[in-house]
Amino acid sequence: xxxxxxxxxxxxxxxxxxxxxxLNIQGVHQPYTPRLIVxxxxxxxxxxxxxxxxxxxxxxxxxxxxxxxxxxSVTHVNGLHHLAERVCGGSPAPxxxxxxxxxxxxxxxxxxxxxxxxxxEVACLDALGKTLGLPVHALLGGKVRDAVDxxxxxxYRWAEHPAGGAKDDWGAALxxxxxxxxxxxxxxxxxxxxxxxxxxxxxxxxxxxxVRALAEAFPGRPLRLDPNGAWSVGTSLYVxxxxxxxxxxxxxxxxxxxxxxxxxxxxxxxxxxxxxxxTFPEIAGAFARDAVQVVLCDHHYWGGLHxxxxxxxxxxxxxxxxSMHSNTHLxxxxxxxxxxAATVPNLDHAxxxxxxxxxxxxxxxxxVFEGGRLAVSDAPGLGVELxxxxxxxxxxxxxxxxxxxxxxxxxxAMRRADPEWVVPAVPRW
Amino acid sequence: xxxxxxxxxxxxxxxxxxxxxxLNIQGVHQPYTPRLIVxxxxxxxxxxxxxxxxxxxxxxxxxxxxxxxxxxSVTHVNGLHHLAERVCGGSPAPxxxxxxxxxxxxxxxxxxxxxxxxxxEVACLDALGKTLGLPVHALLGGKVRDAVDxxxxxxYRWAEHPAGGAKDDWGAALxxxxxxxxxxxxxxxxxxxxxxxxxxxxxxxxxxxxVRALAEAFPGRPLRLDPNGAWSVGTSLYVxxxxxxxxxxxxxxxxxxxxxxxxxxxxxxxxxxxxxxxTFPEIAGAFARDAVQVVLCDHHYWGGLHxxxxxxxxxxxxxxxxSMHSNTHLxxxxxxxxxxAATVPNLDHAxxxxxxxxxxxxxxxxxVFEGGRLAVSDAPGLGVELxxxxxxxxxxxxxxxxxxxxxxxxxxAMRRADPEWVVPAVPRW
Numbered sequence: 001x002x003x004x005x006x007x008x009x010x011x012x013x014x015x016x017x018x019x020x021x022x023l024n025i026q027g028v029h030q031p032y033t034p035r036l037i038v039x040x041x042x043x044x045x046x047x048x049x050x051x052x053x054x055x056x057x058x059x060x061x062x063x064x065x066x067x068x069x070x071x072x073s074v075t076h077v078n079g080l081h082h083l084a085e086r087v088c089g090g091s092p093a094p095x096x097x098x099x100x101x102x103x104x105x106x107x108x109x110x111x112x113x114x115x116x117x118x119x120x121e122v123a124c125l126d127a128l129g130k131t132l133g134l135p136v137h138a139l140l141g142g143k144v145r146d147a148v149d150x151x152x153x154x155x156y157r158w159a160e161h162p163a164g165g166a167k168d169d170w171g172a173a174l175x176x177x178x179x180x181x182x183x184x185x186x187x188x189x190x191x192x193x194x195x196x197x198x199x200x201x202x203x204x205x206x207x208x209x210x211v212r213a214l215a216e217a218f219p220g221r222p223l224r225l226d227p228n229g230a231w232s233v234g235t236s237l238y239v240x241x242x243x244x245x246x247x248x249x250x251x252x253x254x255x256x257x258x259x260x261x262x263x264x265x266x267x268x269x270x271x272x273x274x275x276x277x278x279t280f281p282e283i284a285g286a287f288a289r290d291a292v293q294v295v296l297c298d299h300h301y302w303g304g305l306h307x308x309x310x311x312x313x314x315x316x317x318x319x320x321x322x323s324m325h326s327n328t329h330l331x332x333x334x335x336x337x338x339x340x341a342a343t344v345p346n347l348d349h350a351x352x353x354x355x356x357x358x359x360x361x362x363x364x365x366x367x368v369f370e371g372g373r374l375a376v377s378d379a380p381g382l383g384v385e386l387x388x389x390x391x392x393x394x395x396x397x398x399x400x401x402x403x404x405x406x407x408x409x410x411x412x413a414m415r416r417a418d419p420e421w422v423v424p425a426v427p428r429w
Numbered sequence: 430x431x432x433x434x435x436x437x438x439x440x441x442x443x444x445x446x447x448x449x450x451x452l453n454i455q456g457v458h459q460p461y462t463p464r465l466i467v468x469x470x471x472x473x474x475x476x477x478x479x480x481x482x483x484x485x486x487x488x489x490x491x492x493x494x495x496x497x498x499x500x501x502s503v504t505h506v507n508g509l510h511h512l513a514e515r516v517c518g519g520s521p522a523p524x525x526x527x528x529x530x531x532x533x534x535x536x537x538x539x540x541x542x543x544x545x546x547x548x549x550e551v552a553c554l555d556a557l558g559k560t561l562g563l564p565v566h567a568l569l570g571g572k573v574r575d576a577v578d579x580x581x582x583x584x585y586r587w588a589e590h591p592a593g594g595a596k597d598d599w600g601a602a603l604x605x606x607x608x609x610x611x612x613x614x615x616x617x618x619x620x621x622x623x624x625x626x627x628x629x630x631x632x633x634x635x636x637x638x639x640v641r642a643l644a645e646a647f648p649g650r651p652l653r654l655d656p657n658g659a660w661s662v663g664t665s666l667y668v669x670x671x672x673x674x675x676x677x678x679x680x681x682x683x684x685x686x687x688x689x690x691x692x693x694x695x696x697x698x699x700x701x702x703x704x705x706x707x708t709f710p711e712i713a714g715a716f717a718r719d720a721v722q723v724v725l726c727d728h729h730y731w732g733g734l735h736x737x738x739x740x741x742x743x744x745x746x747x748x749x750x751x752s753m754h755s756n757t758h759l760x761x762x763x764x765x766x767x768x769x770a771a772t773v774p775n776l777d778h779a780x781x782x783x784x785x786x787x788x789x790x791x792x793x794x795x796x797v798f799e800g801g802r803l804a805v806s807d808a809p810g811l812g813v814e815l816x817x818x819x820x821x822x823x824x825x826x827x828x829x830x831x832x833x834x835x836x837x838x839x840x841x842a843m844r845r846a847d848p849e850w851v852v853p854a855v856p857r858w
Contacts, residue, residue, distance in 0.1 A: 002562055002563070039823045060736030073567070073571065075563060075567035075570075075571045076567070076569045076570075076572070077571060077775070078569075078570035078571045078572075078573050078772055079571055081774075082573065082774070090453030132561050132563075133431055134431070134504060134561075138502070138504035138505070139568075140507075141504075141505075141507035141509075141735050142489050142508055143504060143505070143508075144507050144508055144511065173452060180566045209827045221592065252831050280742075280746045283746050284746065284747050284748075288717065306570050307742075309739070310738070310742035310743075310746075313709075313736075313739035313742060313743065314739075314743050314746055317710075317712050317713065317739075317743055318707070319713075333635075338639070343507055345507070345510075345511070353744075359621075385764055418523065
């Protein structure tokens with residue numbers, strides 16, 4: 001095989017990016033959040049880029065993988081998983097409980113490793129595509145659509161971070177009118193045709209009122225509400241009854257497969273999840289009990305674009321719907337999300353993306369939504385170009401940080417406003 | 430995207446290849462069996478090859494797909510399924526009952542279409558790999574092993590076809606001694622380290638005796654027995670009890686998911702299938718009932734190499750074993766089987782292949798098993814080259830055939846020896 005495709009060098013660049021004061025059950029987003037940019041350079045001098053979580057635990061896993069990679073071919077992405085298992089070892093130890101940073105269900109070493117591998121896999125595919133002159137979607141069997149739908153991701157939010165930091169002109173959104181106004185601006189700016197509200201922030205009746213206000217403002221548009229597992233089974237069913245007519249799906253109303261199965265048994269509103277089905281081993285149990293009707297895929301969670309396609313195949317086979325989850329991310333990951341989404345025939349819901357909230361990026365040309373959609377790029381690789389000056393500046397911010405922002409901790413950020421804040425036990429309501 | 434990768438021309442070449450008088454529950458292999466060779470040529474003049482079933486019903490589906498393909502990119506193999514659905518229409522009508530040709534469970538139009546698509550997908554991937562200088566496995570995310578294990582495929586057989594035709598020097602194998610002798614020669618020639626006996630030919634006690642003779646001759650080697658669903662639940666359990674200690678798995682002892690589930694509930698011998706789980710819609714029901722413990726993948730059945738990888742992901746997720754099925758095939762398909770097998774981490778059993786029984790081929794350099802394994806080719810595409818003279822000669826045989834060999838019909842072949850023969854109803858024993 002062509003030695004030009006062998007990896008010569010891997011560069012890891014942790015950065016801090018501005019993030020607005022978006023609220024969720026854990027607290028509030030910090031003024032800056034860590035991301036890790038992965039660059040893989042081949043012997044022929046082609047560089048591919050990837051992006052993943054940038055907290056310390058992820059960096060600790062990424063470093064040995066970066067060291068082990070030179071000499072491997074960028075074509076051999078299936079082998080990344082075995083390599084990562086071998087070189088990343090058992091750190092960190094599996095840990096029960098809700099991940100304060102990612103709201104991604106139970107946190108385990110295996111899940112963190114998959115997220116790290118995803119950044120490397122995307123970088124390899126970008127390098128391969130650039131070398132061959134092919135878009136990443138073509139490396140996954142080719143697109144089956146020319147554009148990918150995204151939904152407007154609505155958040156309760158403050159106007160400013162309690163401790164200062166990056167500012168924007170969105171103002172506060174803390175009631176139905178504020179959420180509708182936010183939705184109108186996102187529609188005006190990006191053309192979104194469906195809406196997701198991050199809930200779990202206020203008592204359920206207030207969030208029901210916000211969704212109802214959205215339904216009135218945007219009649220017939222798909223609406224989603226996601227309280228990140230904040231509710232009891234009873235509350236979940238109460239919300240489902242009150243919003244049954246207007247919800248496309250209800251996302252993680254209750255925490256864990258047991259409660260989700262109970263909720264699902266009591267309502268016709270489809271339940272979606274990115275918390276109780278987040279890894280392959282969690283699928284069989286949840287599907288057998290019909291606990292979820294829609295799985296939110298996320299290539300960072302599931303270990304890359306190939307694994308995301310495998311998840312899609314499982315959902316198709318089991319008659320479970322498929323949508324796409326998003327955490328805070330930049331333009332590299334949005335490109336990767338769009339490429340893999342374009343190849344999946346059964347992606348039957350608009351994808352989530354935090355992207356409109358990210359004012360900073362590391363690519364030279366920001367993605368532009370048209371009618372709420374992103375055109376699928378046919379340019380080589382991901383179709384994005386790294387802005388090295390921006391990357392250096394955001395890395396400098398990471399270097400200069402006193403350590404408070406290098407780990408995303410929404411609860412700590414909340415304590416700047418409310419020193420007594422602790423992450424609420426679930427069910428909260 | 431590169432217009433050099435657009436398909437310019439598709440050529441379909443039906444052929445007849447020599448086949449020994451191998452016995453199964455349906456009857457006996459004909460002296461010649463039909464295959465279809467698919468050639469896809471890009472605008473830059475690169476030709477990729479694929480291979481699939483060649484019976485008339487497959488040809489009827491392949492022709493409109495071949496006509497529709499020019500202008501499509503060889504990168505866009507995901508789109509082949511939708512294209513085939515559109516252009517192949519509803520012909521032939523879904524048809525219940527056992528496929529007399531392929532022993533592949535219930536025959537439906539959708540299954541035939543998937544087999545046709547598989548030949549085109551492999552041809553596209555071969556052309557793409559040749560264009561890019563990459564092996565097909567690299568187009569599937571890269572190999573995770575450097576060689577693929579195959580098993581010796583043992584058959585009860587006659588020395589000659591009742592109606593004449595192609596001859597070989599293997600002689601008859603109709604009892605335990607004959608099967609052991611056949612196994613010894615296959616081991617001497619190819620180095621196989623595991624064995625599969627095609628059963629359903631003689632009453633179960635005779636086939637039990639043959640497997641026991643193999644266990645004595647090759648102690649500790651994995652052994653499989655496949656009666657193609659010939660047995661009742663009671664007989665299946667009787668055989669499982671008698672062979673429990675020596676079988677790697679028992680393949681399709683009984684017909685249909687209901688009976689397989691009953692058998693599985695009564696034995697610890699793993700049950701494998703290529704008859705009751707042959708399509709994605711059949712998976713959920715069979716897995717939920719633990720009816721099968723090993724699925725035999727087959728890229729011809731499942732719609733290509735990408736779909737085979739999806740099946741593998743489903744089996745991995747559900748803790749179901751994976752092996753590989755084979756029907757009569759040539760070197761093009763063996764190359765495709767080896768490439769996809771090389772990319773699947775959970776292919777935990779040696780693959781089946783009829784290849785040693787095929788004395789004719791359409792490639793210039795026959796595959797060579799070493800220690801029962803095939804090295805995974807790193808040459809561009811599949812790594813095989815079409816022998817146009819041989820292809821033309823085998824096509825001439827197809828053209829010259831009076832129609833009796835163009836449809837594989839093992840029962841008709843058997844009637845040349847036994848005019849009263851009808852395919853036995855199952856369970857036969």
